Amino acid sequence: MGGNMTDIKILAFCCNWCSYAGADGAGLERRQMPATLRIIRVMCSGRIDPIFALMGFLEGADGVMVTGCHIGDCHYIDGNYKTKNRYEFLKELVDELGLEPERLRLEWISATEGSIFAQVVKEMTEQVEKLGKSPLRRGFER
Amino acid sequence: MKVLAWAKDEEIRAKGSSGGFVTAAMIAALEKGLVDEVVLVKKKNAYEGVPITTNNVEVVKECIGSMHFVPLNLSYFIKSGVKTALPTKPCDARAIIERAKRNQFNIDDVYMVGLNCGGTFNPVLAREVVLSFFEIEPETVIKEEILKGKLIIESKEGKKSVKIDEIEEEGYGRRNACKICDVNIPHMADLACGNWGVLNEKATFVEVFTDKGKEFFENAVDAGYVEFREAKKEEIEIREKIDKAMIKLAKKWREKLDEINDLDRRERLDYYIRMFEKCIGCNACKEVCPPCVCEEAKCVSMNDEMAGYKIPLYNLVRLLHLMDSCIGCGQCEDVCPVDIPLTLIHKRFSERILRKLDYIPGIDMRTPPFQETKILFD
Amino acid sequence: MIESVCIGCSIGCSLYVGDRIFHRKNAPHNEGKLCKFGMDLLKYYSREKAECKVDGKNVELNEAINEAKKRLEGYSGDEILFLTSCTATNEELAALKLLAEKFDAKCCFYGYGNALFSLKDIENFGRVILTFDPFVSYPLVARRVLKVKEVYEVGFVDGRVNSIILNPENPNFDDALALLDENTIALAEYSPLSTVYTPFLKEVVKSNAKAIVFNPTLNANFAAMLGFESFENKIDFDKVKAIYALEPELINGAIPSPELLIVQSAFSNGWCDKADVVIQSDSFHQKRGSVVNAEGRILINNGKSEQGVEILEKIGGFEQTASKVLETLNVNTIKEFSTVEITEEFREKEFKLKGEGKYYLTTKSNPFLWKGIDHKNFVELSVEDVKELGLSRTDRIKIGDKELCYKPSNIQKGYIVSEILISQLKGLTRVDISNLHY
Numbered sequence: 029m030g031g032n033m034t035d036i037k038i039l040a041f042c043c044n045w046c047s048y049a050g051a052d053g054a055g056l057e058r059r060q061m062p063a064t065l066r067i068i069r070v071m072c073s074g075r076i077d078p079i080f081a082l083m084g085f086l087e088g089a090d091g092v093m094v095t096g097c098h099i100g101d102c103h104y105i106d107g108n109y110k111t112k113n114r115y116e117f118l119k120e121l122v123d124e125l126g127l128e129p130e131r132l133r134l135e136w137i138s139a140t141e142g143s144i145f146a147q148v149v150k151e152m153t154e155q156v157e158k159l160g161k162s163p164l165r166r167g168f169e170r
Numbered sequence: 171m172k173v174l175a176w177a178k179d180e181e182i183r184a185k186g187s188s189g190g191f192v193t194a195a196m197i198a199a200l201e202k203g204l205v206d207e208v209v210l211v212k213k214k215n216a217y218e219g220v221p222i223t224t225n226n227v228e229v230v231k232e233c234i235g236s237m238h239f240v241p242l243n244l245s246y247f248i249k250s251g252v253k254t255a256l257p258t259k260p261c262d263a264r265a266i267i268e269r270a271k272r273n274q275f276n277i278d279d280v281y282m283v284g285l286n287c288g289g290t291f292n293p294v295l296a297r298e299v300v301l302s303f304f305e306i307e308p309e310t311v312i313k314e315e316i317l318k319g320k321l322i323i324e325s326k327e328g329k330k331s332v333k334i335d336e337i338e339e340e341g342y343g344r345r346n347a348c349k350i351c352d353v354n355i356p357h358m359a360d361l362a363c364g365n366w367g368v369l370n371e372k373a374t375f376v377e378v379f380t381d382k383g384k385e386f387f388e389n390a391v392d393a394g395y396v397e398f399r400e401a402k403k404e405e406i407e408i409r410e411k412i413d414k415a416m417i418k419l420a421k422k423w424r425e426k427l428d429e430i431n432d433l434d435r436r437e438r439l440d441y442y443i444r445m446f447e448k449c450i451g452c453n454a455c456k457e458v459c460p461p462c463v464c465e466e467a468k469c470v471s472m473n474d475e476m477a478g479y480k481i482p483l484y485n486l487v488r489l490l491h492l493m494d495s496c497i498g499c500g501q502c503e504d505v506c507p508v509d510i511p512l513t514l515i516h517k518r519f520s521e522r523i524l525r526k527l528d529y530i531p532g533i534d535m536r537t538p539p540f541q542e543t544k545i546l547f548d
Numbered sequence: 549m550i551e552s553v554c555i556g557c558s559i560g561c562s563l564y565v566g567d568r569i570f571h572r573k574n575a576p577h578n579e580g581k582l583c584k585f586g587m588d589l590l591k592y593y594s595r596e597k598a599e600c601k602v603d604g605k606n607v608e609l610n611e612a613i614n615e616a617k618k619r620l621e622g623y624s625g626d627e628i629l630f631l632t633s634c635t636a637t638n639e640e641l642a643a644l645k646l647l648a649e650k651f652d653a654k655c656c657f658y659g660y661g662n663a664l665f666s667l668k669d670i671e672n673f674g675r676v677i678l679t680f681d682p683f684v685s686y687p688l689v690a691r692r693v694l695k696v697k698e699v700y701e702v703g704f705v706d707g708r709v710n711s712i713i714l715n716p717e718n719p720n721f722d723d724a725l726a727l728l729d730e731n732t733i734a735l736a737e738y739s740p741l742s743t744v745y746t747p748f749l750k751e752v753v754k755s756n757a758k759a760i761v762f763n764p765t766l767n768a769n770f771a772a773m774l775g776f777e778s779f780e781n782k783i784d785f786d787k788v789k790a791i792y793a794l795e796p797e798l799i800n801g802a803i804p805s806p807e808l809l810i811v812q813s814a815f816s817n818g819w820c821d822k823a824d825v826v827i828q829s830d831s832f833h834q835k836r837g838s839v840v841n842a843e844g845r846i847l848i849n850n851g852k853s854e855q856g857v858e859i860l861e862k863i864g865g866f867e868q869t870a871s872k873v874l875e876t877l878n879v880n881t882i883k884e885f886s887t888v889e890i891t892e893e894f895r896e897k898e899f900k901l902k903g904e905g906k907y908y909l910t911t912k913s914n915p916f917l918w919k920g921i922d923h924k925n926f927v928e929l930s931v932e933d934v935k936e937l938g939l940s941r942t943d944r945i946k947i948g949d950k951e952l953c954y955k956p957s958n959i960q961k962g963y964i965v966s967e968i969l970i971s972q973l974k975g976l977t978r979v980d981i982s983n984l985h986y
C-alpha cells in the first residue's frame with residue numbers, strides 16, 4: 029500500500045495564525061510529513077469558502093482538510109464560527125455528491141500543535157489511501 | 171382569523187375562481203391607496219398568462235381567475251420602494267421572502283395575498299392532457315378548473331372532468347416541483363385564500379395571518395367591496411383534512427420521483443456527473459431562481475469552461491448556495507434546455523442540511539444559515 | 549413584455565422581451581427553454597444601432613429611402629440583386645420579394661428550405677444521426693435527442709455519443725449510410741461550415757430515412773417558400789451592379805462591392821460601413837410580424853414596428869405585402885404555432901479540404917459565431933498535443949492571427965475543436981499552432 033503513497037494528493041487549507049504556524053512547526057520539528065500534502069495558507073479559516081474545497085477536488089485532490097484556530101482563538105474573533113457552519117454545508121454536499129466523507133476533514137490546530145498537525149495529516153493520508161484516488165479527478169492532469 | 175369572503179360586486183363574485191375576494195380586495199387596495207401597484211397574471215388563453223404590473227382597476231378585473239397551466243413566479247416583478255399587493259402561491263410568497271432578505275425590496279411594502287396551491291401544469295404537456303385524456307381539441311378550451319382533485323375542462327361542447335390522480339398515474343399532470351411541494355397553504359403570506367373548506371357556495375376561504383393581512387382584509391370590507399362571515403368548524407376541518415392529505419401525497423411523490431435514492435454512493439456520483447455533463451452553461455437556472463440575486467454571481471464568475479472539470483463549478487456552486495435557500499419552486503427545471511431534474515436534485519442537497527437546522531427557507535425573515543456568524547451546529 | 553422570437557437560429561425559440569428575457573413556456577417548440585444565445589439576446593439587441601446614411605453622410609430616414617429608390621431606378625433588373633440573411637419577418641421577406649419583382653430582379657438568400665417534422669417528432673425515431681454536436685449547435689435539439697435510443701454523431705472528432713469518424717482527407721459516409729432506414733432521422737445543418745455533409749444528406753433525402761436540416765438564420769424557410777434563389781450557386785456576381793441587402797448580417801466571406809450597395813439593417817456592421825445608402829430599421833424584437841421556423845411552425849413577433857415593411861413598400865410603391873404573406877403560407881389568417889410543410893430540392897455543395905498545416909481545425913456552429921460575436925476565447929486541443937506543444941497552464945496559443953487560450957480535451961491528436969470563428973468560414977481546415985509562452 030505504501031508504494032503508491034505519492035500518487036495521493038491531500039490539500040490542506042491553513043489559517044495563517046494557528047494551523048499554518050502549526051504546520052510550520054511540524055516541519056521545523058522535523059516530523060515526518062507525508063509527501064502527499066499541499067498546503068494553501070489563508071489569513072483566517074473564515075476566508076475558506078467551501079467553493080475552494082470543491083475546486084480542490086475538481087482540480088484533482090483526493091482529500092481536503094480545512095483547518096483553523098481553536099474556537100475562541102480566532103484572530104478575527106468569529107472567523108472560525110463561519111468556518112464551522114460552512115464546513116457543515118460542505119460536508120453534506122460532498123456526502124450527497126457521492127464522495128466518501130473521509131475525504132474531507134475539519135481540524136482546529138493551534139500554533140504549538142505541530143505534532144497534532146503531523147498526526148492528522150498522517151491519519152488522513154492513510155484513510156484516503158484506502159479509498160484510492162478521487163473519482164472526481166479528471167482523466168488527465170493540467 | 172378564518173372567514174368565508176366574497177366580492178360584493180355580483181359580476182366579480184361570479185367570475186372569481188372562488189368568491190372573487192382576491193380581485194375585489196385588490197381593487198379596494200388600489201382605490202383606497204393602500205398600495206401603489208398590484209402584480210397580477212393577465213390571461214392570454216387557457217395555457218398562457220403574462221405577469222403585469224398595474225394600478226388600473228379595469229385591468230385588475232381582467233386578471234380574475236386561477237390559471238393552473240401557468241407555472242410562473244411573480245416575485246421578480248416587485249419594485250423596491252413601491253407599495254405592492256400581489257397574489258402569491260406558496261412558492262411566490264417564499265420567493266418574495268428570500269428576495270426581501272437579500273435586500274431587493276422592503277418586505278413591509280409588500281402585501282402577499284396568498285393563494286392555496288395544489289400545483290401547476292406545464293402548459294405544453296397540459297395541451298397533451300386535454301387532447302388525450304379529455305379528447306378535446308386543446309385550442310378550443312374556454313376554461314380550466316381544479317376542484318376536489320379533478321381537472322375540469324370546459325369547451326364549446328361542454329364540461330368534462332378527469333381525476334388528477336388518474337392523469338398522474340400515466341406520467342402527466344402537475345410539474346414535478348408541484349408534485350413534491352409540501353406547502354399548500356401559504357402561511358408565510360399575509361393571508362391565504364382558497365377554495366378548500368368552501369362547500370356549496372360562491373366564496374373564498376380566507377385565513378389572515380399578519381397585521382398587514384388584517385389591514386388588507388379590513389380595507390376591502392370597510393370600502394364596501396367585500397362581504398364575509400366566520401368560517402364554520404366543519405369548513406375549517408375539511409380544509410385541514412385536505413391540506414394534510416395533500417402533504418401526504420407530496421411525501422409519496424417525493425419518494426416515487428427520486429431515482430437517486432436507490433443508488434449507492436459511487437452510482438450517485440456517476441449520476442450527478444452524467445446529469446451535469448448535459449449542462450450547456452446557459453445560466454437560465456440561475457436567472458430564474460428567485461433567491462439568486464447576486465449581480466456578480468460566484469457561480470458564473472468562478473466557473474471556468476476551460477478547466478474541463480468532471481462537474482462544472484457553476485453547478486456545484488449553485489448546489490452549495492441553494493442548500494439553505496431553495497424554495498422548491500421548480501422554475502429552474504422548467505427552463506433547463508436539457509431537462510436536468512434540478513428541483514429534486516436541489517431538494518436532495520438542501521434536505522440534508524435543513525434536517526440539522528431549525529430553519530426552512532422562505533417562511534420567515536431569519537438570516538440564511540450560510541451567512542450566519544454565530545455557530546449553528548454542535 | 550413583448551412576445552418575441554429569438555433570432556439566433558432556425559429553431560426560433562419563443563420568448564418574452566422586456567426589461568429582461570422572460571421564458572414563454574406555452575410555446576410548443578421550445579416550452580420556454582432557450583440556449584445561451586437566447587438568454588443573452590438583450591445584449592445582442594443593445595449593440596450599436598445602424599444610422600441612416602447616404603454616401604457616408606447622416607440623413608433622415610425618408611431621405612435615405614428616397615435616395616435608395618432613386619439610385620435603384622438607375623439600374624435594370626438583371627443588374628440588381630436583392631439579398632438577405634433571413635433574419636427578418638415573413639412580411640419583410642415578402643416585401644423584399646415584391647420589390648425584386650417590381651424591378652424584375654433576382655432575390656436570394658442563404659439557406660435550405662425544409663420542414664416536415666417538429667422537434668418533438670425526433671423523440672419517436674429509434675435512431676438519430678447527427679452531423680453536429682447538439683450540446684453546442686442547436687441545443688434545443690439535445691433534449692429530444694436524449695430521448696432516442698441510438699444516437700450517432702458523424703464528424704471528424706470523437707463526440708460524446710457514438711461517433712462515426714470521418715477521414716479528413718477523404719470523407720466517406722459508408723458507415724453512416726449503412727444505418728439509414730425508415731426508423732432513422734438525420735439532423736444536419738445547412739451552412740458554409742457543413743458543406744462536407746451534403747453528399748451524405750443527398751443520400752438521406754433519397755433513402756427512406758428522414759431528415760431535419762437546420763439553418764443558422766431564423767427565417768430561411770419562408771424565403772424558400774417565397775422562391776428566393778440560393779445565394780451560392782446560381783448568381784453571376786460579375787453582372788451585378790447594384791445590391792439591396794436586407795439584414796445581411798450572416799458572416800459570409802467578403803462583403804461584395806458593387807457600384808451601388810444599399811443596406812437595410814438594425815445594427816451597425818461591416819455592411820453598413822461599405823454601403824452607399826444605409827437605411828436603419830428597428831431591431832427584430834420591436835417588429836410586428838411572423839416567421840416560419842425549422843419545423844415549419846408559424847411564430848409571431850408581437851412588437852409594434854412595421855417600419856421594415858414600410859421602407860420596402862415605399863421604395864417599390866406597392867402595398868400588397870400582407871396578402872403576399874397569406875398567399876405564400878396558403879392560409880386565410882396567421883395562426884400562431886400552426887405549421888406548414890416545406891420541401892426544397894436538395895442542393896449538394898462541394899467540399900474541399902483547404903489550408904496547410906499540421907492540425908485539422910473543426911469549427912462547431914453556434915448562433916454567436918454567425919453573428920460575429922466571440923463568446924469564448926479558447927479552443928480544445930488533445931491532451932497529447934498539449935504535452936507535445938509544451939503548453940503550460942497559463943500559456944496561450946496562436947492560430948492564424950488569433951491569440952487564444954486552450955482547453956485540454958479527450959479528442960484525437962492532431963485536431964482542434966473551436967466554437968469561434970478562427971480564420972474564414974470554412975468547414976475543416978488545416979492550420980498550424982504556435983505556443984506563445986506566456
Ligand SMILES: Cc1cc2nc3c(=O)[nH]c(=O)nc-3n(C[C@H](O)[C@H](O)[C@H](O)COP(=O)(O)OP(=O)(O)OC[C@H]3O[C@@H](n4cnc5c(N)ncnc54)[C@H](O)[C@@H]3O)c2cc1C
Pocket residue numbers: 185186187188189190191192193194210211212233234235236237238240241242244257258259285286287288289290363364365366374375
Ligand atoms: C395554480 C393555482 C392552484 C391553486 N390550487 C388551490 C388548491 O389546491 N386549493 C385551494 O383551496 N385553492 C387553490 N388555489 C386558489 C384558488 O383557485 C383561488 O385562486 C382562490 O380561492 C382565490 O379565489 P378568488 O375568487 O378570491 O380569486 P380571484 O378573484 O379569481 O383572483 C385570482 C388571482 O390569482 C391570480 N392568479 C391566477 N393564476 C395565477 C398563477 N398561476 N400564479 C399566481 N397568481 C395567479 C390572478 O391574477 C388573480 O388576481 C389555487 C390557485 C392557483 C393560481
Ligand code: SF4
Pocket residue numbers: 259260261262287288289290347348349351352353498499500
Ligand atoms: S411549487 Fe408548490 S406552491 Fe409553487 S406552484 Fe407548485 S405546488 Fe404551487
Ligand code: SF4
Pocket residue numbers: 455458459460461492495496497498499500501502503512513516
Ligand atoms: S433552485 Fe430551482 S427550485 Fe430551488 S429556488 Fe431556485 S429556481 Fe426554485
Ligand code: SF4
Pocket residue numbers: 448449450451452453454455456502505506507508509510
Ligand atoms: S438551465 Fe440547465 S443547462 Fe442551463 S445552466 Fe442550468 S443546469 Fe445548465
Ligand code: SF4
Pocket residue numbers: 554555556557558559560561578581582583584585586587686687688915
Ligand atoms: S439561438 Fe436558436 S436554439 Fe438558441 S434560443 Fe435562439 S432560437 Fe433557440
Ligand code: FES
Pocket residue numbers: 043044045046047071072073074096097101102103104105107108
Ligand atoms: S484566524 Fe485562524 S481561524 Fe480565524
